[in-house]
Amino acid sequence: MANWAILSGIEGNLAAYEAVLADIRRQRQPVTDLYIVGDLVGLRGDNEALVRRVRSPQPGEPIPQVCTGWWEEQCFSLHGLRGLPDAPELVDRDRLGTVKDLWEAVSRQTVLWLADLDFGFHELDCLLIHGSTVSYSDELTPETSPLTLCDRLIRADANTLFCGRSGLAFECWVEPSALQSTVTTLDQTAAPQEQGKSPRRVVGVGNVGRQAGQASYVLYNPGTNKVTFKQVQGSLAKGFGASKGLSHR
Amino acid sequence: MKLAVISCIHGNYEALNAVLSDIDTHRADQIYCLGDLAGYGPHPNAVVELVRSLDIPTCQGCWDEDIVEGLNACECSYPSQLAEKRGHLAHEWTNRAIHPEVRKYLATLPMTLRQDNLCFVHGSPNSQHEYLLPSMDGFAALERVLSAEADVLFCGHTHVPYLRELDNGTLSVKVQQPGQGETQHQFTAPLKRIVNAGSVGEPRHGRPNATYVLYDTDSAQVTLREVPYDYAKTCAAIIEQGLPPIFAWRLARGMEFAERADDPGHVCER
Amino acid sequence: MPHFIAISGPSGSGKTTWISQFLKDQSTPQFYVCPGLGEISMDLARIGYRFPWVQVVAEAQLRAVLADLPDQATVYFEWGFHLDLGSPFLAGLGCERVAVLPPDLTESDWHTWADRVVAGNAVAAPANGHLPEVWCTPLTGQVFDPPSLEVLLLEVTGGAYGQVCRLKGIFELPNGRAFYVDFVEGLPGMEYTELNLPPWLAGRPSRFSGIEVTGWGLEQQAIAQTLLDSGLSDAALSQYHQHF
Numbered sequence: 001m002a003n004w005a006i007l008s009g010i011e012g013n014l015a016a017y018e019a020v021l022a023d024i025r026r027q028r029q030p031v032t033d034l035y036i037v038g039d040l041v042g043l044r045g046d047n048e049a050l051v052r053r054v055r056s057p058q059p060g061e062p063i064p065q066v067c068t069g070w071w072e073e074q075c076f077s078l079h080g081l082r083g084l085p086d087a088p089e090l091v092d093r094d095r096l097g098t099v100k101d102l103w104e105a106v107s108r109q110t111v112l113w114l115a116d117l118d119f120g121f122h123e124l125d126c127l128l129i130h131g132s133t134v135s136y137s138d139e140l141t142p143e144t145s146p147l148t149l150c151d152r153l154i155r156a157d158a159n160t161l162f163c164g165r166s167g168l169a170f171e172c173w174v175e176p177s178a179l180q181s182t183v184t185t186l187d188q189t190a191a192p193q194e195q196g197k198s199p200r201r202v203v204g205v206g207n208v209g210r211q212a213g214q215a216s217y218v219l220y221n222p223g224t225n226k227v228t229f230k231q232v233q234g235s236l237a238k239g240f241g242a243s244k245g246l247s248h249r
Numbered sequence: 250m251k252l253a254v255i256s257c258i259h260g261n262y263e264a265l266n267a268v269l270s271d272i273d274t275h276r277a278d279q280i281y282c283l284g285d286l287a288g289y290g291p292h293p294n295a296v297v298e299l300v301r302s303l304d305i306p307t308c309q310g311c312w313d314e315d316i317v318e319g320l321n322a323c324e325c326s327y328p329s330q331l332a333e334k335r336g337h338l339a340h341e342w343t344n345r346a347i348h349p350e351v352r353k354y355l356a357t358l359p360m361t362l363r364q365d366n367l368c369f370v371h372g373s374p375n376s377q378h379e380y381l382l383p384s385m386d387g388f389a390a391l392e393r394v395l396s397a398e399a400d401v402l403f404c405g406h407t408h409v410p411y412l413r414e415l416d417n418g419t420l421s422v423k424v425q426q427p428g429q430g431e432t433q434h435q436f437t438a439p440l441k442r443i444v445n446a447g448s449v450g451e452p453r454h455g456r457p458n459a460t461y462v463l464y465d466t467d468s469a470q471v472t473l474r475e476v477p478y479d480y481a482k483t484c485a486a487i488i489e490q491g492l493p494p495i496f497a498w499r500l501a502r503g504m505e506f507a508e509r510a511d512d513p514g515h516v517c518e519r
Numbered sequence: 520m521p522h523f524i525a526i527s528g529p530s531g532s533g534k535t536t537w538i539s540q541f542l543k544d545q546s547t548p549q550f551y552v553c554p555g556l557g558e559i560s561m562d563l564a565r566i567g568y569r570f571p572w573v574q575v576v577a578e579a580q581l582r583a584v585l586a587d588l589p590d591q592a593t594v595y596f597e598w599g600f601h602l603d604l605g606s607p608f609l610a611g612l613g614c615e616r617v618a619v620l621p622p623d624l625t626e627s628d629w630h631t632w633a634d635r636v637v638a639g640n641a642v643a644a645p646a647n648g649h650l651p652e653v654w655c656t657p658l659t660g661q662v663f664d665p666p667s668l669e670v671l672l673l674e675v676t677g678g679a680y681g682q683v684c685r686l687k688g689i690f691e692l693p694n695g696r697a698f699y700v701d702f703v704e705g706l707p708g709m710e711y712t713e714l715n716l717p718p719w720l721a722g723r724p725s726r727f728s729g730i731e732v733t734g735w736g737l738e739q740q741a742i743a744q745t746l747l748d749s750g751l752s753d754a755a756l757s758q759y760h761q762h763f
Binding site for chain 2: 134142145146147148149150151154155168169170171172173174175176177178179180181182183184185186193195196199216229231
Binding site for chain 2: 664666667669670671674677679741745748749751755
């Protein structure tokens with residue numbers, strides 16, 4: 001039976017990633033698919049070691065399926081591969097210093113590898129993506145207007161939208177229960193149409209690496225359609241952090 | 250107050266003149282224009298000069314943007330390879346024909362115009378390239394009107410006029426977060442409307458007549474107008490000016506179809 | 520003795536359709552000849568694709584094939600409206616002569632010529648002395664952008680490049696499939712038939728495809744340019760093929 005683990009925002013934190021992998025190994029129902037929805041790399045942490053680890057899963061581990069996120073897009077911008085040049089979003093957000101830090105934190109070779117990754121994954125009736133189909137920087141939270149959430153679900157063409165931009169873990173069921181639409185054209189006024197439909201949901205998958213010792217991710221069982229929030233203990237993350245040097249040799 | 254909203258003139262001076270006369274007979278107090286003054290048609294400069302001389306508030310259309318910034322519409326905005334090739338021909342012609350001061354004027358056009366609870370855009374509040382088709386999901390359409398913070402959203406770009414009323418919008422939301430109880434809330438939206446002004450100079454509703462809309466701010470009454478004009482004159486000018494004759498053939502049948510309209514959710518990334 | 524049948528009638532009257540009902544029979548050897556258009560004959564290609572057991576005979580091989588026919592053979596000559604009914608060639612063969620004509624046509628050269636008249640489609644018979652021109656071109660190797668092809672067919676049959684009374688074409692699409700398209704002025708819509716051929720998913724197809732347009736005042740260059748503008752580039756084609 002399928003069981004997905006969905007992660008986001010490792011941001012180069014190898015120790016946190018190892019802690020999550022360890023937690024995944026402990027699941028009674030084995031994890032069959034592992035999705036990382038963006039922000040694999042970040043400003044802090046050892047991005048190169050993390051990318052090596054992600055690209056060479058150990059025997060028995062699911063092969064990670066990775067898509068791009070906000071930090072990857074900043075790298076593409078900085079390296080002139082996509083979007084506007086010179087990472088204006090990053091400059092706006094932080095100071096110019098961070099641009100230099102990011103340039104040093106991720107090698108060009110790694111950036112080129114990241115540039116080949118998908119923007120998101122359509123699997124079954126789910127979309128797994130960093131922000132939304134509107135943009136990698138689209139931040140959906142439980143506070144986002146219900147109509148905006150509904151719009152993102154319509155655009156995603158999915159019953160469940162897994163996203164990671166906010167870093168929050170949440171499950172938000174949106175039911176567009178009623179709406180009367182009447183269209184008049186030059187030739188006719190059509191009878192009003194009821195546009196209400198069944199509920200769909202947006203799931204925030206948490207964040208693995210942004211805060212030390214506070215990794216969160218979600219498990220999703222496509223058979224039962226159930227989402228389970230997972231939080232990985234800080235002490236464990238630290239413990240695996242100590243073995244960082246060994247894991248990729 | 251009576252408003253007239255026109256859009257997508259596309260260098261068709263004959264059609265613009267006929268529409269302005271029709272607006273005169275209906276005694277509109279104010280005209281708004283939703284852009285695409287240039288492209289495909291034979292008289293882009295004359296159209297811009299006329300709109301400017303009448304001080305018509307105008308927002309920038311995707312064709313105006315391309316004339317200012319160079320052709321950079323993503324290829325996905327064309328419905329076919331053939332339409333793309335023709336679009337490029339039209340762009341090159343217009344780019345050569347346009348006067349420098351006209352280009353400068355087009356560059357100054359805003360993306361959005363507002364008056365009280367009304368908002369005016371070319372495509373959608375998100376993008377000049379997004380199509381708000383009447384068949385678009387009602388909740389997505391409602392989201393566009395609300396994101397514009399308006400009660401009535403006027404748009405063009407599809408070249409087919411329509412009025413869409415969205416009433417009794419209701420959504421309920423159930424949120425679950427780790428370590429917290431479940432919360433629920435409901436959201437309701439009052440009546441919102443989308444008014445598509447059609448196209449003055451390049452109609453796509455299957456007849457050659459120009460289209461635009463009238464709006465009465467007091468009664469909220471919307472009137473879709475269809476105005477016959479001497480399209481044969483425009484067709485002759487298209488051929489005379491060296492634009493592809495097929496533009497004239499399609500114009501005479503009200504079947505101009507330059508860009509993609511089957512993927513309304515598509516947002517151009519460029 | 521081999522049996523010869525010549526079939527004539529105005530453009531779009533249903534000659535090929537009438538012949539096709541007999542070609543389904545595989546019990547005796549059948550031959551199909553459509554003279555006058557050289558190698559670029561949509562009918563010849565379509566009959567060949569649809570009835571692989573029928574021997575379609577190009578003009579160049581006609582003499583050799585006729586000289587060596589099996590006794591049980593039936594040979595169908597599709598005699599286009601642009602060919603002379605009094606042809607000594609036909610007369611020499613001793614053909615059975617069938618005219619497929621619009622039901623309301625009561626008097627014509629075809630009536631005098633035919634042994635048998637069959638009621639076909641209600642197409643307008645061309646006014647005397649104003650026979651339409653036929654323009655055809657092979658398109659072998661061209662693969663079309665589907666929405667562009669749709670626009671092109673709509674424009675050509677709608678009269679954008681001269682008045683068209685008939686269009687036949689075999690077009691290759693990027694999903695590897697080939698379609699036969701048939702338009703007759705006055706009949707509703709356009710007929711699309713998928714040809715029963717293996718999908719061609721590597722490179723450009725080398726099997727025959729082409730277009731035949733019949734009408735008045737045809738702007739041949741403009742049609743040819745639109746055909747070219749609607750064809751996929753190598754890069755676009757290989758992208759499609761990767762996808763399928």
